[in-house]
Amino acid sequence: MAEVKIQAESRSEFGKGAARRIRRDNKVPAVLYGHGSDPVHITLPGHDTMLALKTANALLLIEVAGGESHLALPKQVQRDPLKGTIEHVDLVIVKRGEKVQVEVAVHLEGEAVSDALVVTEHTTVLVEAEATHLPEQITVSIEGLEPGAQIHASDLQLPSGTTLAVEPETLIVNVTAAPTAEQVDAELSDAEAEAGIEKDEPAEEPVAAAAE
Structure with a gap:
């Protein structure tokens, strides 16, 4: 830098x-x-x-x-x-040559499969590097990842001279199955019920009188 x-x-x-x-x-x-x-x-x-x-x-x-x-x-x-x-x-x-610990942003690159939901558990990661050679960001590829995939700190590709300053098993990215429309509606209904929100019943349309 x-x-x-x-x-x-x-x-x-x-x-x-x-x-x-x-x-x-x-x-x-x-x-x-x-x-x-x-x-x-x-x-x-x-x-x-x-x-x-x-x-x-x-x-x-x-x-x-x-x-x-x-x-x-x-x-x-x-x-x-x-x-x-x-x-x-x-x-x-x-000082030049001194190693320091800094938080570095995690940047996601690529796209997971269409039915996957990508959750970034940590948007930054603590690393140690020389003060004059600090990375601006760490790029993580999620291309083609399927539900169930996980990326931990130990999986990150760090620049030369940079080491992790967190536990290697720290979860960075978690890929789960995207919720269905029915699941979203059910969670919304549960949330509204907990908040005491009552939905109005749809008004019934008047029945046309039979022709005499």
Whole structure:
């Protein structure tokens, strides 16, 4: 994974008021920590940060104006629940060659047989890899899988240098038989009954009077 260079500024103002002022300038308050060092409070450019964090487990090269450069991974990203804008970022400092554990997205590829229902039990999987060689996603083929098929963590094809950090028997994908229309209707009726929902009986059509 290529490093994304971001120019940062150190900051000495804290609190909600200071954070609001930073965001009004289209910047993002952030903190760098890790490797036993004291937390470094910084400000990141809003647009560049948003673009960089579109990539999962983005590797950032943070260059602090007038200070040092730090290689870091996003640990926690706080977003505005309505606007989706980034409000704060926690960054953990990493070293080249160091192995770290990260959650990597599971991407399904292909199609199972027509009467199968594919259930993704885990959308991500925890792996260990070098900080500078983190996979963006792990692709899993479900092509032609039939009901009863299962894919466990041990079945995943991991990139070279990447190892599992979860139990090998962890279920990732489970393929079952798709429910029939009758089963769906029965489950819906049971759910409505439990919720106390009563369906109105269909109105009877008037019987036409016999011609005299």
